[in-house]
Amino acid sequence: MVGEETAVSIVDGELAAKAAPLIDKLVADQVASKLAAGDATLWGSGAEPEASIRLSWTTLHKTSRPLIGEIEALREQLRGEGIDRVVLAGMGGSSLAPEVITGTEGAPLTVLDTTDPGQVADALAGDLSRTVIVVSSKSGGTVETDSHRRIFTKAFEESGIDAASRIVVVTDPGSPLSELAESEGYRKVFLADPHVGGRYSALTAFGLVPAGLAGADVARLLDQAAAVAQTLASDDADNPALRLAAAWGAAHADGAEKVVLADAGSGIKGFPDWAEQLIAESTGKQGTGLLPVAVEGPEAPGFADAGSDATAVAIGSAARGAKIATSGPLGAQFLLWEFATAIAGRLLEINPFDQPDVEAAKAAARALLDDPAKLEGGETPSTVDGSVEIFASAGVSGEGKLLDVLKEFLDSAPEHGYLAVQAYLDRLDDASASLLRAELAKRTGLQTTFGWGPRFLHSTGQYHKGGHQNGIFLQLTGNAESDLEVPDRPYTLGKLQHAQALGDGQVLTEHGRPVLRLHLTDRAAGLAQLVRAVQEVGE
Incomplete structure (x- = not known):
């Protein structure tokens, strides 16, 4: 999987022609290399304060390496105690990436990103004697996640289980959750890089810890990202991130403010749901943006028959109706789409790192x-x-x-x-x-x-x-x-x-x-x- 080519094909010839000058401009402005180097000026002076503390995701394929040993050690400890059921309490970026990773690898993970009492009750009905809950919240104050933590703590205690020994926390340093975890003596606290926003956090502790504890090969995920990192940082017209961003930008300039996402045999499970958050939160502001529309497949209504207001993007091989197709293993796709989304923000003249609404x-x-x-x-x-x-x-x-x-x-x-x-x-x-x-x-x-x-x-x-x-x-x-x-x-x-x-x-x-x-x-x-x-x- 690491050697699988990561590429973006602009299938629609007319769109390719309109994207070409944008690609040339991005290359001339050295946008890819500046982004990889953490240049916070790429989105204008108004975005610079936020961008300056949100660009560490570009090097996570290197900086997240120490997590691998910690995750594996904890997993072995838990398995040694007969604990092999992993429940994840998280919302948005804290749940979407782990769900894609484990779904793709077939690793069992119960994801709680809901406030529906029936769905939470179903998770509680599992074997608590074999359960560890990963409580993930960047801010440390997410109301849904805090509710899950409280409910599971009570359930553990009522079952005669030491709740603190069954709670693993992923959060930012200094958050209320990190302080609570220390005072309560929770099993393990993983502090994520605070200079990565939630929707760009797939390769941080938020994505890797729950997926790794569930049995996914997260080291391979980082290898896949590392294999494409140099390409994505290159000021070259063949850079797939520049191609994808330019195609989106050109389509949007033509009135196609929607991006329809369908899996076309990529082998990745649920990628459109992850990409949906990345694109929507990053670009949808100031009355503009790209609306991601995740559909059931390339033959689904809205993809094969996408009108002038939408750009159909296939994840995998170019399918009928696709105007763009992307290929590559999951770790590489994470990094590719993050680069492309950030660059699209420059083309749309918005800050891709805030979420004002x-x-x-x-x-x-x-x-x-x-x-x-x-x-x-x-x-x-x-x-x-x-x-x-x-x-x-x-x-x-x-x-x-x-x-x-x-x-x-x-x-x-x-x-x-x-x-x-x-x-x-x-x-x-x-x-x-x-x-x-x-x-x-x-x-x-x-x-x-x-x-x-x-x-x-x-x-x-x-x-x-x-x-x-x-x-x-x-x-x-x-x-x-x-x-x-x-x-x-x-x-x-x-x-x-x-x-x-x-x-x-x-x-x-x-x-x-x-x-x-x-x-x-x-x-x-x-x-x-x-x-x-x-x-x-x-x-």
Whole structure:
């Protein structure tokens, strides 16, 4: 795998011609070598303070090497004690990279990047006597991750297990979590490089520790990145990072502000979901950016039939409809896409290292949690149809049968707009909800994204508020069969999940975007009813 060629092919001849002068300019400006050297001036004076403390990811293939021995030693210790089940509590960059790494290698890892009580309860139902939980949070204060830590601590203690011996922490130096870990005597603390942002952290402790403990060969991952690092740092027209960034930049200048991502036989599992966060948070701001649309495959609606507003990118071999194709092993792809995304930020004239709009939804959710009456009793549905309660924002009447409301909502999308489906549900037990993406894309012709809440808040959530303001938002929430208390907190997981959905919807509405929330009073029946309605759209 280390020797597999890492390359970018611009399949579309017209796009290649438009990208060529951008590539020449990037080469002349020595952008690749300056980026590899940590030059924080590449994105202008406004971005320089942030960029100056966010560029250590370019050398992680070297600086992360000492982690390998530490991870292997801890894994052997745990296995010697009969502990071989790894649960990861993390959000965004703390969970997406480990999920791709372990999925690609077939290493078992239970990922908790949810506040759905049912999904967390399923993770708790595993054999705790064999379980270690990796609590990953760059800031050390991520509310979802802290909730998971509290819930698992209580579960360990109630099972007669020393909780501290089963908690491994990955965080930045000096964070509240690192201080807590020291005071509580947690099993091991891995301090990540603070000069790497979360979405660029695949090759830091955030990506390597949980994946390595689960059994993935993370040393090989670093070898793959190291093998391509010199190429990505070269001021050469064949540099794949320059080619990928220039193709995105040229397409965006032509009105293609969406990048449709499909795996085309790469052997990498779930790469589009990881790339989604990297691109959306890095570029979606100041009313511009690239909206990543992760689809089911090269034949999926939105890829093979991508219109002028979208650029289809195949991960793997060039597939039908692909305008760009990228190849290479996972470690190399991580570094390639990070370089390309940072360079695309220069072309789009934005700072690829900040996320100015992420905090808004968090603040709105906190305000709702502080006002239980508003959270629990202040909502009245516009109408109820079977197992679906309908809540519509201004501009969508929300009246009538589900099908009628859905049609009116979808008709509110502007030309070249997009539809975002946001499911605050259990991504295991309610997995069928993800089928809605392809069905809606096929019937509406809209580029359609699908995200599990609150996971997407740490990913495409930035683009939704800061990028091109032409999206419409379909939220799915649902009653849970049972809830979970969060120890020493005045809310349950269910209330937190509900507050996150309402808070994000509130912020989107304040941005003038149409939001339709469908609350499933019976999740299975409600999803079935929604699927039937979607299948009638466009008939």
